[in-house]
Amino acid sequence: MTNISFPSGFAWGVATSSYQIEGAAMEDGRGESIWDRFSKTPGKVKDGTDGDVACDHYHRFRDDIALMKSLGVKHYRFSVAWPRILPAGRGKVNQPGLDFYGRLVDALLEAGIEPFVTLYHWDLPQVLQDEGGWVRRSTAEAFVEYSSVVARALGDRVKKWITHNEPWCTSMLGYQLGIHAPGLKDYRSALEASHHVLLSHGLAVPVIRAASPGAEVGITLNLAPAEPASPSAADHDAARHHDGYSNRWFLDPLFGHHYPADMIADHIAAGHLPPEGLTVVRPGDLEAIAVKCDFLGINYYSRAVVRSDKVPEAENEPRKVFVAPEKDWTEMGWEVYPDGLRELLLRVHFEYRPRKIYITENGVSYSTPPGPDGRVRDEKRLTFLRDHFVAARRAMEGGAPVAGYFVWSLLDNFEWDRGYSQRFGIVWVDYKTQQRIPKDSALWYRGVMAENAVTVP
Numbered sequence: 459m460t461n462i463s464f465p466s467g468f469a470w471g472v473a474t475s476s477y478q479i480e481g482a483a484m485e486d487g488r489g490e491s492i493w494d495r496f497s498k499t500p501g502k503v504k505d506g507t508d509g510d511v512a513c514d515h516y517h518r519f520r521d522d523i524a525l526m527k528s529l530g531v532k533h534y535r536f537s538v539a540w541p542r543i544l545p546a547g548r549g550k551v552n553q554p555g556l557d558f559y560g561r562l563v564d565a566l567l568e569a570g571i572e573p574f575v576t577l578y579h580w581d582l583p584q585v586l587q588d589e590g591g592w593v594r595r596s597t598a599e600a601f602v603e604y605s606s607v608v609a610r611a612l613g614d615r616v617k618k619w620i621t622h623n624e625p626w627c628t629s630m631l632g633y634q635l636g637i638h639a640p641g642l643k644d645y646r647s648a649l650e651a652s653h654h655v656l657l658s659h660g661l662a663v664p665v666i667r668a669a670s671p672g673a674e675v676g677i678t679l680n681l682a683p684a685e686p687a688s689p690s691a692a693d694h695d696a697a698r699h700h701d702g703y704s705n706r707w708f709l710d711p712l713f714g715h716h717y718p719a720d721m722i723a724d725h726i727a728a729g730h731l732p733p734e735g736l737t738v739v740r741p742g743d744l745e746a747i748a749v750k751c752d753f754l755g756i757n758y759y760s761r762a763v764v765r766s767d768k769v770p771e772a773e774n775e776p777r778k779v780f781v782a783p784e785k786d787w788t789e790m791g792w793e794v795y796p797d798g799l800r801e802l803l804l805r806v807h808f809e810y811r812p813r814k815i816y817i818t819e820n821g822v823s824y825s826t827p828p829g830p831d832g833r834v835r836d837e838k839r840l841t842f843l844r845d846h847f848v849a850a851r852r853a854m855e856g857g858a859p860v861a862g863y864f865v866w867s868l869l870d871n872f873e874w875d876r877g878y879s880q881r882f883g884i885v886w887v888d889y890k891t892q893q894r895i896p897k898d899s900a901l902w903y904r905g906v907m908a909e910n911a912v913t914v915p
């Protein structure tokens with residue numbers, strides 16, 4: 459056995475998001491979110507479920523914090539539900555909603571757990587969607603107002619802020635592919651939405667800093683290495699395009715390189731954009747988006763192996779294929795590929811030079827149920843996490859400035875269009891009784907966090 463240790467002060471943690479765990483969808487003045495509307499639209503969520511109750515965390519947050527404490531968790535990433543704070547998207551503040559997060563933050567600090575707060579994890583107020591959502595610049599302006607309200611209320615106690623979770627998902631899953639709320643399928647709208655999401659980040663960062671002195675502020679991207687399925691020139695070009703679509707479209711403007719020219723050209727050629735390009739970009743926007751951040755959050759789940767033949771339902775995007783045997787897929791149908799995390803971290807480090815990186819999500823969906831003795835033997839999750847921790851450590855040896863690692867997720871929860879069919883938690887949730895059972899992976903992770911080291915065969 460080899461012991462692989464991490465630098466002292468490394469921030470081990472767990473992550474969740476508001477709509478996926480809170481429930482209490484109609485309580486204390488919370489407004490409707492796009493996920494309330496979308497999940498209640500027949501056919502949108504595979505098992506027909508929604509987040510009305512979810513893990514009932516809104517009522518059970520003190521127990522959940524006690525659970526985290528018992529596992530030795532010292533850092534917790536959660537998100538704030540915008541419709542709890544500003545039910546109309548902007549304007550009148552809903553004090554009970556704000557108070558909930560105040561109580562949550564206080565209880566975390568009391569338990570010795572540092573809060574990492576994500577401001578947007580996809581639950582846009584429905585009223586803003588009714589105006590066009592992220593396709594409209596006014597939503598970016600409303601986001602800045604919302605961020606300011608939250609940062610002024612919590613900024614004395616919260617010192618780590620993440621503006622957005624996974625802008626690719628907000629824009630592409632939500633507006634291009636129609637898989638997530640609001641469920642639109644319009645490529646140009648998706649590209650415009652992505653710009654407004656990034657713009658809202660750029661405009662909010664100085665506002666958050668002003669309200670939360672000394673805080674670190676960043677953004678979280680979901681990134682995946684893109685590799686050609688064969689040595690052919692066509693597959694190489696498909697991989698270039700896929701990398702542009704899922705990684706560079708977001709990384710480049712955030713790090714001051716503007717939107718990638720090859721992608722603008724591809725989108726014009728495919729008719730996704732007019733010949734003038736991305737016309738919603740106004741003077742000063744790109745400078746705002748490139749605001750210097752304290753860290754980049756990276757969510758990593760798998761890689762993309764790409765072939766040149768096109769997927770019609772994805773508006774002619776290159777096809778992703780699987781080269782790994784089915785036994786190496788997760789229940790989401792994603793390939794288990796730990797080395798992709800090492801590659802990705804080194805690539806981001808060398809090409810973009812973020813000051814600091816937090817792995818803000820990594821984890822796996824396996825539905826292993828409790829045995830007759832009540833124990834959840836999720837050996838495969840434990841191995842998955844261990845191998846990814848080691849991959850991150852290897853990247854750190856190569857210079858990647860990784861400062862922390864958040865396992866997705868603390869609890870089994872509402873997995874968006876898949877409903878409750880996917881279980882990412884290191885803690886089992888019985889949705890009927892709301893009982894929580896730490897899985898074997900959680901008990902093992904407790905040891906990793908305590909030792910600040912991973913033992914590998």
Ligand code: IFM
Nearest residue numbers: 475624757819866873882
């Ligand atoms: O559950 C999601 C999370 O909300 C965002 N990142 C990916 C996770 C797994 O799909």
